[in-house]
Amino acid sequence: MPSTATDLYCVMGNPVAHSRSPWIHARFAQLTQQPLVYQRRLVPLDGFAADLQQLLQSGGKGCNITVPFKLDAAQAAHSRSPRVALAGAANTLVIGADGHIHADNTDGLGLVADITRNAGVAIAGKAILLVGAGGAAAGVLGPLLEQQPRQVVVCNRTFHKAQALVDAHATLAQSQKVELLAQEQQGLSGSFDIIINGTAASLQGAGIPVPASVLRPGSLAYDMMYGQAAQPFLDWAQQHGAVGRDGLGMLVEQAAESFALWSGVRPPSQQVLQELRAVLAQEALA
Numbered sequence: 001m002p003s004t005a006t007d008l009y010c011v012m013g014n015p016v017a018h019s020r021s022p023w024i025h026a027r028f029a030q031l032t033q034q035p036l037v038y039q040r041r042l043v044p045l046d047g048f049a050a051d052l053q054q055l056l057q058s059g060g061k062g063c064n065i066t067v068p069f070k071l072d073a074a075q076a077a078h079s080r081s082p083r084v085a086l087a088g089a090a091n092t093l094v095i096g097a098d099g100h101i102h103a104d105n106t107d108g109l110g111l112v113a114d115i116t117r118n119a120g121v122a123i124a125g126k127a128i129l130l131v132g133a134g135g136a137a138a139g140v141l142g143p144l145l146e147q148q149p150r151q152v153v154v155c156n157r158t159f160h161k162a163q164a165l166v167d168a169h170a171t172l173a174q175s176q177k178v179e180l181l182a183q184e185q186q187g188l189s190g191s192f193d194i195i196i197n198g199t200a201a202s203l204q205g206a207g208i209p210v211p212a213s214v215l216r217p218g219s220l221a222y223d224m225m226y227g228q229a230a231q232p233f234l235d236w237a238q239q240h241g242a243v244g245r246d247g248l249g250m251l252v253e254q255a256a257e258s259f260a261l262w263s264g265v266r267p268p269s270q271q272v273l274q275e276l277r278a279v280l281a282q283e284a285l286a
Contacts, residue, residue, distance in 0.1 A: 008059055009262065010039040012051060012073075013066030017042070018227065020248075020276060021064055024255045027275065028267035036061075036263075048072040055095075062094045062262045064255070067200060070105075070135030077103030086142045086168065089135035092258040104261060107136065108143030110254025111224070111247075115194070116147070118249045118273065121220050123147035123194065130154045131185070131209050132198035133161035136224055140198065141165060145172050151179040153192070155210070157199075159184050185209065191216045195242070197223045197233055208236045215242040223247055227280065248280070249273050 011021040017040065025038035041063075043051045048069045055063060065073040070089035074080060077093060081104040084090045090103035115121050126149045130137055133156035144152060152173070156162035162182040166173075173180035183189070192214055199209050215221060221237030223230040226248040234244030256269035 007034075007036045007061040007262075008039075008055075009036055009062050009064075010041045010055065010060065011064040011066060012041045012043050012048070012055075012069060014043050014045055014068065016040045016066065018229075019066065020226075020251060021066075021255060023279070024252055024272060024276065025259060027272050028256065028259045031272070032259075032263070032265045032267050034259075034263050034265060043069060049076060052076055052093075052101075056099055056101075060095055062092070062258070064258055065091050065093065068135070070139065074103050074105075077101045079103070081105065083108065083139075083142055086172065087135075087138040088168070089138045091139060091254065092261060094261055104258075105139045106254040106257035106261070107139035107250070108141070109257045110250045110252075111140045111196070111222075112143045112147055113253040113269075114245075114247075114249030115220070115222065118253070118270065119220065119245055121194065123149050125150050126193040127151045127190070128153070129188075129190075129192040129195045129210070129214055130198060131196065132156055132200075133158070133165045134198070134200070136200075137196075137198035138165055138168075140196070140224075141169050142172060144196075145169060145176050145178050145180070148176050149178055149194075151181070153181050153183050153190065155183045155185045155188050157185050157209070188214060190214070192219060194220045194222065195237075197221075197225075208233060212236070212240045215240045217241045218243060220245060224250060226251060248276065252276060 073090040083105040084103045092104045094102040154162045166182040219242040221242045223233040224247040226246040230246040237244035252273040
């Protein structure tokens with residue numbers, strides 16, 4: 001049954017003004033008749049712990065975490081899901097009535113759902129390139145490995161970070177019979193069925209982080225960002241015969257996982273993704 005009080009949730013990040021999470025969760029709440037308020041919170045770069053305390057004092061029931069606080073969120077929690085323990089990064093906090101904070105990471109589940117269900121691309125048996133080794137990449141590697149691709153290569157500007165991420169996931173990769181490697185971003189070799197950009201390069205307008213040689217004709221080139229930030233990566237993919245996809249579906253699907261953790265109710269994510277794409281298309285024309 002829906003609760004009688006209106007529960008408070010938010011997304012915490014920096015930057016956060018561009019976030020569509022409030023729209024998504026408001027729509028989920030409408031469609032599932034769950035009374036909640038969901039806000040954006042711009043957090044100072046050195047102010048995550050203080051802002052989290054403020055949310056607790058305001059009676060907040062949970063929050064989503066975006067760039068650059070996913071590692072901080074994992075450390076701030078009292079308990080962590082196996083996904084968070086593996087990734088060292090959290091994008092969802094669940095706050096109990098006693099103030100207990102539980103950390104989970106729904107990013108990888110959202111990414112996998114968007115690729116396999118919404119885009120209709122199988123991950124099993126494929127060669128995957130994961131670009132980046134920060135909180136975003138760390139959050140999705142475990143769920144990607146559980147889909148049993150043939151190979152996953154992690155590349156990052158700083159090689160030792162890519163290697164550390166590979167080392168942390170070596171046991172899981174072995175159990176899923178997946179070849180898992182780290183490569184230098186500068187000396188990247190090979191081509192892949194699925195290329196996932198998990199770097200902040202899109203947000204920073206820093207150009208394409210990998211050479212076009214990584215693409216095969218018809219490869220899926222996936223940017224975890226969406227909107228204008230993702231456009232250069234999508235254009236680049238298309239110019240080289242690949243299929244570009246932005247992270248809007250991942251955003252909606254990971255939000256649906258978070259919403260289910262908070263409310264116990266699974267919202268109609270595919271409907272909301274279609275609606276959000278229509279909203280963005282209208283905005284682009286305005």
